[in-house]
Amino acid sequence: MSDIILELRGLEKSFGKRSVLKGVDLRIAKGETVALLGPSGSGKTTLLRCLNLLEHADGGTLRIESQSLELHRAGKKESLQMCRRTAMVFQHYDLFLNKTVLQNVTEGLVIGRKIPAKEAAQTAMDALEKVGMADRANSRPQQLSGGQQQRVGIARALALNPAVLLLDEPTSSLDPERVQEILDLIAVLAKSGATMLIVTHEMAFAYEASDRVIFMDEGEIVEQGPPREVFGNPQQERTKQFITRFLNNKSPGYFI
Amino acid sequence: MKLFEPEAILRFLPKLLTALPVTLGIVLIASAAGLLLGLLLALSRVERLPVLSQLAAVMVSFLRGTPVLVQMFIVYYGLPLLLNTVGVNIFSWDKIIFIYITYSLNCAAFFSESIRSAVLAVPKGQRDAAAASGLSRAQAYRRIILPQSAVIALPSVGMTLTGLLQDSSLAFSLGILDVMGRANALGAVTSRVLEAYAAAAILFIALTIVFEQAFRGVQRKLAPQNHIAKGTA
Ligand SMILES: Nc1ncnc2c1ncn2[C@@H]1O[C@H](COP(=O)(O)OP(=O)(O)O)[C@@H](O)[C@H]1O
Numbered sequence: 292m293s294d295i296i297l298e299l300r301g302l303e304k305s306f307g308k309r310s311v312l313k314g315v316d317l318r319i320a321k322g323e324t325v326a327l328l329g330p331s332g333s334g335k336t337t338l339l340r341c342l343n344l345l346e347h348a349d350g351g352t353l354r355i356e357s358q359s360l361e362l363h364r365a366g367k368k369e370s371l372q373m374c375r376r377t378a379m380v381f382q383h384y385d386l387f388l389n390k391t392v393l394q395n396v397t398e399g400l401v402i403g404r405k406i407p408a409k410e411a412a413q414t415a416m417d418a419l420e421k422v423g424m425a426d427r428a429n430s431r432p433q434q435l436s437g438g439q440q441q442r443v444g445i446a447r448a449l450a451l452n453p454a455v456l457l458l459d460e461p462t463s464s465l466d467p468e469r470v471q472e473i474l475d476l477i478a479v480l481a482k483s484g485a486t487m488l489i490v491t492h493e494m495a496f497a498y499e500a501s502d503r504v505i506f507m508d509e510g511e512i513v514e515q516g517p518p519r520e521v522f523g524n525p526q527q528e529r530t531k532q533f534i535t536r537f538l539n540n541k542s543p544g545y546f547i
Numbered sequence: 548m549k550l551f552e553p554e555a556i557l558r559f560l561p562k563l564l565t566a567l568p569v570t571l572g573i574v575l576i577a578s579a580a581g582l583l584l585g586l587l588l589a590l591s592r593v594e595r596l597p598v599l600s601q602l603a604a605v606m607v608s609f610l611r612g613t614p615v616l617v618q619m620f621i622v623y624y625g626l627p628l629l630l631n632t633v634g635v636n637i638f639s640w641d642k643i644i645f646i647y648i649t650y651s652l653n654c655a656a657f658f659s660e661s662i663r664s665a666v667l668a669v670p671k672g673q674r675d676a677a678a679a680s681g682l683s684r685a686q687a688y689r690r691i692i693l694p695q696s697a698v699i700a701l702p703s704v705g706m707t708l709t710g711l712l713q714d715s716s717l718a719f720s721l722g723i724l725d726v727m728g729r730a731n732a733l734g735a736v737t738s739r740v741l742e743a744y745a746a747a748a749i750l751f752i753a754l755t756i757v758f759e760q761a762f763r764g765v766q767r768k769l770a771p772q773n774h775i776a777k778g779t780a
């Protein structure tokens with residue numbers, strides 16, 4: 292896997308005086324599934340938001356496919372172009388509550404990408420089919436369970452056909468009994484060749500479904516590698532602590 | 548002459564009805580202009596636009612914190628003077644224009660607060676989701692945020708409107724012949740003051756009921772859009 296589809300160099304981000312990302316480098320190959328781990332507040336969400344240009348970075352260069360961008364001085368047009376190369380799945384689903392399931396998916400296609408309505412509806416139905424929600428196309432988000440809403444959230448992102456799919460703790464808001472079915476769905480997408488970067492606290496999932504694990508702490512990448520190595524034989528003290536603490540003490544508060 | 552003659556009320560009602568267009572005109576123009584201006588005020592504050600948001604905050608707190616009668620006199624006597632200093636002469640404008648301006652501004656202030664809190668009540672994540680779907684900020688507002696805000700703001704907008712209906716009666720203090728002005732005149736001419744005001748009261752009550760029903764109707768119609776409304780899971 293040498294076809295690098297995403298390359299990030301020296302990403303810097305501060306909120307006020309607080310430096311949240313301190314020169315993050317990241318390379319993701321086409322078709323790769325990367326799990327991003329780390330304690331709460333380590334900057335995982337901010338990293339994803341910077342990649343999707345929801346957050347304005349203070350420094351760093353991002354290349355996705357053929358487009359390169361200096362993040363701190365990106366113009367509106369280039370930013371929008373770059374933004375469209377990724378798609379985001381949110382922790383709280385964040386479906387458009389005034390739209391139906393189908394409209395949630397077509398919105399970005401018709402309005403964002405100016406795709407004709409008919410074609411957009413077809414693309415959207417295909418995406419809903421993939422996540423098993425085609426039969427609820429005309430439902431409203433309020434009528435769906437959390438798990439179903441997240442399926443729609445995934446379809447909404449998939450329909451945009453992103454080069455890299457970004458998922459920020461996609462199962463953290465779900466009822467425990469719903470978590471596995473969403474993880475299974477994501478694993479299927481991973482196997483089908485999607486490129487993804489997923490923030491998760493589901494260690495078993497990271498271990499089994501990802502090609503690479505990245506451990507982040509205090510705005511830096513501390514360690515990365517194949518899951519077997521990072522989990523089985525962590526090199527850095529902070530990684531060791533994080534993993535043992537997780538295994539010994541699954542107190543959820545630590546990870547939220 | 549009887550002290551109170553109920554039949555006089557019936558005689559007065561049709562006469563007051565002829566002044567209804569003036570009252571409704573004030574309400575209609577003020578609510579339309581107020582909605583537009585209120586939206587701009589609200590958005591400049593939510594988006595924290597430099598200068599504009601501070602200006603909006605001061606304007607809103609002044610308009611909400613002073614009686615509309617005071618605002619009316621300031622607009623009527625002050626605005627021509629103010630504009631005169633920059634060489635614009637509006638001394639000859641019809642009084643009703645100043646009434647429209649006053650009530651539009653007043654309404655805008657109240658609407659802007661309703662709209663602002665409604666916009667903030669729409670879960671913030673949907674803005675991010677809209678941006679992530681490739682929508683511009685303006686598209687996100689138009690298609691996602693504002694439709695939901697409208698549903699949330701509706702009850703308090705309705706309340707402002709009924710308040711406006713009552714407040715519009717103060718226009719007669721500038722000599723406008725709206726329903727109230729007409730009642731005043733009728734009372735003076737016929738010496739049936741109480742009956743004239745009773746007729747005006749009946750008309751205002753009826754109008755208020757019509758307003759409230761209309762709003763309830765709109766609300767019911769929009770109910771499926773309301774994100775608080777729960778359907779079958
Ligand atoms: N919009 C924001 N304004 C100020 N501080 C923020 C903002 N977003 C995140 N932070 C801070 O940045 C740090 C990293 O946050 P985040 O990226 O959400 O971490 P994680 O997702 O790993 O839990 C935290 O300390 C958080 O408080």
Ligand SMILES: [Mg+2]
Nearest residue numbers: 335336337460
């Ligand atoms: Mg996070």
